[in-house]
Amino acid sequence: MRRTWWIYLIGVLGLVAVAAPFLWMVLGSFKTQGELLRVPPTWWPDNPTTQNYGDLFNKASFPRYFLNSTLVALVVTAGNLTFCSMIGYALAKLRFKGRDALFVLVLATLMIPGMVTFVPLFVLVTNAGLANSYPGLILPFLVSPFGVFLMRQFFSGLPDDLMDAGRVDGTSELGIFGRIMLPLTRPALATLGILTFLGSWNNFLWPLVIAQTEDKYTLPVALALYSTGQNAQNYGLLMAGAVVVVLPVLVMFLAFQRHVTKGIAITGLK
Amino acid sequence: MFTHSIRRRLVIGSAALTATALALAGCGRSEDTPSGGSQATTTVSEGPATGNLTVWAMGTEGENLPKLMQQFQQANPGVKVTVTPIPWDAAHSKFTTAITAQSLPDAAMVGTTWMGEFADLGALDPTPQGFDNGGFYPGALDTTKVGDTQYGVPWYVETRLVYYRKDLAAKAGVTTPPTDWDGLKAMAKAMKEKAGAKYGINLQPGGTGSWQTVMPFAWSAGANLTTDDQKEFTFDTPEMQEGLKYYQSFFTEKLAGTDLPPNQTEAQFVSGQVPMFISGPWMAGSVAKLGGDAIKPNIGVFEIPKNKTSTSFVGGSNFVVFKTSKNKDSAWKLVKFLSDAKTQAAWFKMSSDLPAVKSAWQDPSIASDPLLPVFGKQLESAKAPPAVVNWEQVANAFDTEIEKMAKSGQSPADTAKATQTKASSIGTGS
Numbered sequence: 213m214r215r216t217w218w219i220y221l222i223g224v225l226g227l228v229a230v231a232a233p234f235l236w237m238v239l240g241s242f243k244t245q246g247e248l249l250r251v252p253p254t255w256w257p258d259n260p261t262t263q264n265y266g267d268l269f270n271k272a273s274f275p276r277y278f279l280n281s282t283l284v285a286l287v288v289t290a291g292n293l294t295f296c297s298m299i300g301y302a303l304a305k306l307r308f309k310g311r312d313a314l315f316v317l318v319l320a321t322l323m324i325p326g327m328v329t330f331v332p333l334f335v336l337v338t339n340a341g342l343a344n345s346y347p348g349l350i351l352p353f354l355v356s357p358f359g360v361f362l363m364r365q366f367f368s369g370l371p372d373d374l375m376d377a378g379r380v381d382g383t384s385e386l387g388i389f390g391r392i393m394l395p396l397t398r399p400a401l402a403t404l405g406i407l408t409f410l411g412s413w414n415n416f417l418w419p420l421v422i423a424q425t426e427d428k429y430t431l432p433v434a435l436a437l438y439s440t441g442q443n444a445q446n447y448g449l450l451m452a453g454a455v456v457v458v459l460p461v462l463v464m465f466l467a468f469q470r471h472v473t474k475g476i477a478i479t480g481l482k
Numbered sequence: 483m484f485t486h487s488i489r490r491r492l493v494i495g496s497a498a499l500t501a502t503a504l505a506l507a508g509c510g511r512s513e514d515t516p517s518g519g520s521q522a523t524t525t526v527s528e529g530p531a532t533g534n535l536t537v538w539a540m541g542t543e544g545e546n547l548p549k550l551m552q553q554f555q556q557a558n559p560g561v562k563v564t565v566t567p568i569p570w571d572a573a574h575s576k577f578t579t580a581i582t583a584q585s586l587p588d589a590a591m592v593g594t595t596w597m598g599e600f601a602d603l604g605a606l607d608p609t610p611q612g613f614d615n616g617g618f619y620p621g622a623l624d625t626t627k628v629g630d631t632q633y634g635v636p637w638y639v640e641t642r643l644v645y646y647r648k649d650l651a652a653k654a655g656v657t658t659p660p661t662d663w664d665g666l667k668a669m670a671k672a673m674k675e676k677a678g679a680k681y682g683i684n685l686q687p688g689g690t691g692s693w694q695t696v697m698p699f700a701w702s703a704g705a706n707l708t709t710d711d712q713k714e715f716t717f718d719t720p721e722m723q724e725g726l727k728y729y730q731s732f733f734t735e736k737l738a739g740t741d742l743p744p745n746q747t748e749a750q751f752v753s754g755q756v757p758m759f760i761s762g763p764w765m766a767g768s769v770a771k772l773g774g775d776a777i778k779p780n781i782g783v784f785e786i787p788k789n790k791t792s793t794s795f796v797g798g799s800n801f802v803v804f805k806t807s808k809n810k811d812s813a814w815k816l817v818k819f820l821s822d823a824k825t826q827a828a829w830f831k832m833s834s835d836l837p838a839v840k841s842a843w844q845d846p847s848i849a850s851d852p853l854l855p856v857f858g859k860q861l862e863s864a865k866a867p868p869a870v871v872n873w874e875q876v877a878n879a880f881d882t883e884i885e886k887m888a889k890s891g892q893s894p895a896d897t898a899k900a901t902q903t904k905a906s907s908i909g910t911g912s
Contacts, residue, residue: 246772249749335583343585420572421579424536424587425564436569441541 237458241265241451248447264452268438274456276427277434282460284349284419284430285412291354292408293401299355300363301389305375315364322357334421344424353412359404366400367393402471409464413457431457525611531812532560536587538577541570543591543638543799546833553828554819561812581605588807589816591637591799594625595877598869600802602911606633607803610814613821621796621864622838628869629712634802635821638835640762641794641857641864642698643783645769647757650677651782659784663699663728666787670737673757682737684747684759685729688885693877694795695760696884698786700725701793701865708868713910715876718902724789726887726894733888740889748772760786762797763836763857783853785860796864798838836861871911879904 240248242260268274302308303315333352342348370393378388394401419430429437435457439450531554539547544567551563566587568576574596580586581603592600600606609632615623622636644666646659654672670682686692697707705721708714716722732738742750748765750756752773759765770778786794801820803813819825826837827845836857837843843858867873883901886892892900 246774249746249772331579331582334579338583338585417572417575420569421576424585425566433569436571437541437544437567440569440571 237451237454241448241455243448243451245446245448248451264448265456267449268452268456273426274434277429277431278456280349280419280428281413281430281432283346285409287350288353288412289405289409291350292356292359293405295355296359296404297363297394297397297401298389299360300365301367301393303360303364304367305370305372305393318357318360318364322361330417337422343422344428346428348422349419349428349430352418353415356408359408362404363397363400366397370396398471402468406465406468410461413461526814526818527811530558530560531815532558533562533809533812535561535563535589535809535813535816537563537565537816538568538587538590539565540568540573540591540593540799543833543835544568549832550820550825550829553825554816557819558812558815561816563816578603584806586804586806588809588813589801589803592634592802593799594622594636594797594866594869595873597625597633597800597802598628598871598873598911601628601631601633601869602871605804605806607805607807607810607814608633609635613818617823617839617841618821619796619838619840619861619864621861621866622798625796625798625866625869626800634800635817636838637799637801637820638826638829638833639796639798639838639861640764640836641796641860642694642760642762643785643794643856643860644683644787645751645759645761645765646673646782646784647677647751647754647780648782649780650679650754650757653677659782660787661785661792662788663702667731667735667737670732670758671735674737677757678754679757680750680755681739681742682756682758683732684742684750684756685732685738685888687733687738687740687888688881689744690878690881692884692888693880694797696725696729696880697865697867698760698794699728699789701795702786702789702791703728704790708870708910712868712870715902715905715910717880717905718898723894723898726884726897728789729884730887730894734891752777763854764834766853767834781853783856785856791863792860794860794864796861796866798836868910872908875908876905879908 239255239257241264242257242262243254244259244261244263247254247258299318303311303318337343337348337352342351374392374396375388378392383392414432415430416432416436419428420433420436423429423433431453435450435453439446439453537547537551538544544565547565547567551565555561555563573593577590577592577596577600581600586605597606609626613635615632615635618636619639621641622639623632626632626634626636644659646669650673651657651659651669654669654675654677656669656672660666660669666683673679673682686695697705700722703721703724705719705725706716709716733740739756742756747756747759747761748769749772751759751769766781766783769781786792801817803810803817807813820829821839823837823839823842826839826842827847829835830837830842830845831847836854837848840858843849843855848854848858867877870876880901883892883897883904886900887894887897
């Protein structure tokens with residue numbers, strides 16, 4: 213015990229560093245603008261108020277933004293899980309001409325920063341008539357090169373013997389992928405799911421630019437709209453909005469996190 | 483502050499994006515500008531507006547505008563206006579991206595400092611005949627002019643005044659607000675020595691937008707940001723140095739602080755720590771919100787003190803029609819409606835935005851306010867930065883040099899020279 217006290221100390225310090233701003237956000241969402249700006253700042257709200265939450269749900273059509281965000285994030289996540297695992301599997305386990313060249317191409321697109329392709333992508337989507345529509349919000353993000361890379365690497369680590377065993381038993385190629393290999397990649401799928409969901413949930417610039425009317429706004433865009441003025445910020449509303457935005461992400465993480473650790477144990481099978 | 487930090491990152495990213503958007507727009511334009519596609523409207527027809535109109539507006543303006551649009555639709559039964567509110571944070575990126583892809587609304591509210599850039603991208607429709615340009619504040623009207631062409635009209639305005647605590651001023655023995663530079667310095671000194679303030683006045687020691695507090699002094703000393711034809715910057719002049727020197731003297735004489743936490747101007751004003759600052763009309767509301775009813779009667783404002791002139795900064799927003807609009811005639815009718823004195827007064831009551839049309843200031847809601855008429859007076863002579871394409875970049879460089887001057891004692895002469903060097907290498911862009 214005496215030798216490990218510093219491990220606990222570091223752990224506690226880390227916890228404080230991570231949790232304190234989060235706690236500040238939650239507590240701040242119950243303060244008035246005046247109290248938020250006060251010097252010295254207060255830790256606990258003097259006169260706790262739920263007005264920020266009231267404003268959030270009354271003033272803005274919040275349920276609508278919530279629905280938009282959820283729909284987009286779920287479809288994008290589902291798309292990534294499906295397509296990235298399929299492409300990753302093909303690039304790792306199936307033999308066909310030009311496979312490695314294709315993989316290099318995927319890697320190459322991974323190197324291009326999103327900002328460079330942003331405007332061309334926007335022009336493309338607009339010319340396709342998808343501005344201000346759900347497909348316009350979703351389609352460009354259905355597959356990500358990073359996801360393909362992640363899944364391909366994970367599939368590469370699985371033994372070919374499993375596939376051969378399946379073939380010997382007469383399983384179809386689709387069956388080998390769907391029923392034997394895919395279930396083994398659960399940790400990679402969980403990681404990809406969390407990252408994609410987070411990325412889509414927090415995406416700000418694309419929904420801002422592609423949505424032309426308010427009813428297509430997602431949460432981050434709406435939050436920026438209602439909390440940030442030209443000359444003044446409504447910090448209370450921003451905090452309350454941030455709390456609400458963070459909640460589903462927390463739930464998502466807790467749900468998937470279990471699979472990440474479980475998966476690591478299973479891969480020892482080799 | 484999870485999402486906030488992410489948003490920050492995106493805002494930084496969006497700056498890069500803007501650069502990309504501009505570069506791309508620049509490339510595309512060289513091929514298709516000769517005819518420009520659509521011609522500018524020259525006159526607005528008689529009769530009511532018709533058809534569908536889409537309008538973009540930022541922040542609270544975007545939230546409140548639909549209410550005003552109901553009035554417009556009642557007067558023009560054949561028209562349907564859809565307003566899309568846009569967050570201020572990324573509005574600039576949204577516009578530049580939309581300009582590149584030509585997916586613009588019919589009309590929009592546009593920040594005064596973006597006019598040069600958007601006009602240069604060929605996005606804006608020149609203002610047709612039939613607007614009463616003499617009715618706008620001249621400084622605000624200047625922001626709509628790029629070169630010799632006028633695009634859109636001023637929609638609402640703001641200008642900067644000196645705010646002070648009336649009760650503390652009385653304690654410091656100042657009964658009438660100062661009107662010249664010596665008077666302001668003496669007042670700041672008295673606030674510090676007799677009224678128990680930590681610093682006499684809150685002046686921004688550099689950082690984004692500090693030029694907006696510096697320029698009122700430089701303009702008042704007779705400085706100009708560019709030559710008359712807006713082709714060259716003129717930072718390195720004796721007048722500019724005089725303005726900078728006066729600004730710096732507040733820091734060297736410890737009448738303004740470089741060690742104050744940022745974004746605490748209202749709090750320091752309410753606590754009496756720093757009982758004066760220079761800012762726009764929205765601050766009266768922010769201070770009252772923080773200090774409650776007790777502070778309200780103690781908020782005072784006075785015009786920027788005089789050197790050669792008393793010239794403040796004019797900001798605000800313009801309303802423009804885009805070239806790509808398929809319903810330009812009705813869009814201009816909408817703009818005309820917005821710049822009508824009666825609409826302007828009605829809009830003030832909805833949004834607290836100050837009217838750009840002078841005659842709207844006679845409305846009792848403004849004329850009887852204890853503070854607003856002072857803003858109206860200052861607006862008569864207030865100036866805007868030139869509508870040149872690269873102004874935002876030059877302003878950034880200026881802010882950096884101001885910071886060196888306020889915080890590390892760079893001399894006003896060197897500050898003027900360094901800003902001029904940077905500004906010349908950036909160029910006006912036109």
